[in-house]
Amino acid sequence: MSKIIVVGGGAAGLELVTRLGRSLGRRAEHTITLVEPASHHYWKPRLHEIAAGTFDNELDAVSYLQHAACHGYQYVQAAMTGLDRSTKTITVSQPVNGEATLDYDYLVLAVGAISNDFKTPGVSEHCLFLDSAEQAQRAWALINPLLRTQGEHRLSIVGAGATGVELAAELAKVSEKLQRYRHGASLSITLVEAADRVLPASPACMSEKVQRKLEQQGVTVLTNTRIQRAESGRLVTADDQVLTADLQIWAAGIKCADWLTQLDGLETNRINQLKVHDTLQSTLDEAIFVMGDSAECPQPDGSFVPPRAQAANQAAGHLAHQFARLMKGKPLQPFLFNDGGMVVALGHDYAVGALMNDKVVLRGRLVRNLYDTIFRLHQRILFGWGRVTALVMLKRIKGLLSPYYKGNAS
Numbered sequence: 101m102s103k104i105i106v107v108g109g110g111a112a113g114l115e116l117v118t119r120l121g122r123s124l125g126r127r128a129e130h131t132i133t134l135v136e137p138a139s140h141h142y143w144k145p146r147l148h149e150i151a152a153g154t155f156d157n158e159l160d161a162v163s164y165l166q167h168a169a170c171h172g173y174q175y176v177q178a179a180m181t182g183l184d185r186s187t188k189t190i191t192v193s194q195p196v197n198g199e200a201t202l203d204y205d206y207l208v209l210a211v212g213a214i215s216n217d218f219k220t221p222g223v224s225e226h227c228l229f230l231d232s233a234e235q236a237q238r239a240w241a242l243i244n245p246l247l248r249t250q251g252e253h254r255l256s257i258v259g260a261g262a263t264g265v266e267l268a269a270e271l272a273k274v275s276e277k278l279q280r281y282r283h284g285a286s287l288s289i290t291l292v293e294a295a296d297r298v299l300p301a302s303p304a305c306m307s308e309k310v311q312r313k314l315e316q317q318g319v320t321v322l323t324n325t326r327i328q329r330a331e332s333g334r335l336v337t338a339d340d341q342v343l344t345a346d347l348q349i350w351a352a353g354i355k356c357a358d359w360l361t362q363l364d365g366l367e368t369n370r371i372n373q374l375k376v377h378d379t380l381q382s383t384l385d386e387a388i389f390v391m392g393d394s395a396e397c398p399q400p401d402g403s404f405v406p407p408r409a410q411a412a413n414q415a416a417g418h419l420a421h422q423f424a425r426l427m428k429g430k431p432l433q434p435f436l437f438n439d440g441g442m443v444v445a446l447g448h449d450y451a452v453g454a455l456m457n458d459k460v461v462l463r464g465r466l467v468r469n470l471y472d473t474i475f476r477l478h479q480r481i482l483f484g485w486g487r488v489t490a491l492v493m494l495k496r497i498k499g500l501l502s503p504y505y506k507g508n509a510s
């Protein structure tokens with residue numbers, strides 16, 4: 101009998117428990133448990149759609165309770181707070197029953213990352229974040245009244261990585277649709293980036309195309325602009341320029357939560373990621389695995405696996421396979437990230453992608469379909485092709501019948 105606990109039901113964790121639930125979970129000798137504080141799973145690369153009011157909750161959110169019941173794993177709604185390696189137990193905090201301890205034979209940590217305010221004064225008090233569905237819903241609750249009030253409203257987004265770029269483009273699209281309704285409300289969006297180009301981690305030719313498209317959509321892009329402090333209704337740049345706004349969203353940088361540095365001595369790096377070997381096992385404890393954004397996993401060329409949805413997905417597939425080997429007493433294989441390129445959505449009908457080791461940069465509606473395919477592949481692992489096909493068809497029909505800007509729903 102082996103007890104496997106997976107902490108965090110995001111892009112990586114939910115795929116892993118689904119795979120393990122279908123394989124090992126069907127046998128009485130293994131139990132697979134997911135520990136996750138939220139009640140529903142939202143694929144994180146789509147959080148900007150929640151913040152812009154264009155996300156379809158009915159079709160694209162997943163209830164953990166229901167999913168667990170159908171896929172052979174147990175779901176504990178709780179947040180992990182501590183670890184005792186000597187007794188192989190974790191401490192969790194549950195919304196109803198308070199603190200509890202759970203024991204494991206193997207522990208997998210997949211708790212993701214959050215944006216990094218780089219200790220910039222005022223950011224935590226005066227900016228919104230997009231690190232969870234709850235935060236995205238809060239952003240929408242504040243953006244929606246602006247869209248319903250006549251006049252021009254200002255919104256500043258700090259950080260032109262995938263999160264900031266996708267949010268700016270989605271909101272620009274919503275604002276454009278609203279102009280067509282002749283409602284008299286519009287959003288003036290400023291995207292601020294400290295580096296010399298948008299998407300600084302992507303190839304330069306992709307950045308150029310993305311910036312051009314954002315500007316066509318009416319977004320003001322300020323590169324080489326570092327924010328030195330945030331105040332109520334304004335951001336102050338390093339050269340004392342003041343950017344006023346009705347709302348300010350911080351989408352820059354990444355780091356992991358501080359509690360990961362207090363896990364019974366497990367090694368972390370400067371952004372609190374847990375250090376692992378190439379087998380995804382923690383450097384200090386071979387019964388503890390870490391994957392996704394919360395892992396610093398080395399690659400043969402000396403680089404580390406990037407914090408991307410694609411890497412989280414591949415790590416989950418890899419670990420599911422490795423657990424099968426472990427149960428048969430076979431040695432573990434290293435995790436090698438295979439970079440299939442990067443696609444960034446700019447509204448619901450346009451995307452830019454760099455593929456084939458960044459040799460090819462494509463853009464347009466077809467590339468947007470490719471972006472959707474990445475989400476559908478995630479859903480395929482969660483539900484299988486049959487249900488995904490039904491979801492795609494339902495979405496098409498709903499798209500024809502309901503407006504893009506829903507006005508009162510997220």
Ligand SMILES: Cc1cc2nc3c(=O)[nH]c(=O)nc-3n(C[C@H](O)[C@H](O)[C@H](O)COP(=O)(O)OP(=O)(O)OC[C@H]3O[C@@H](n4cnc5c(N)ncnc54)[C@H](O)[C@@H]3O)c2cc1C
Binds near residue numbers: 179212262410444
């Ligand atoms: C708006 C946005 C757009 C993005 N766009 C892209 C993109 O276009 N392309 C791309 O490759 N990547 C993109 N990303 C990044 C991508 O979403 C992440 O790389 C990916 O989700 C990482 O997967 P993960 O499983 O490691 O973490 P997550 O998906 O973040 O999941 C972590 C899970 O852990 C849970 N958790 C947190 N703390 C605890 C705790 N104490 N106990 C238990 N559970 C806990 C959380 O509730 C969450 O469910 C985007 C991210 C955002 C926010």
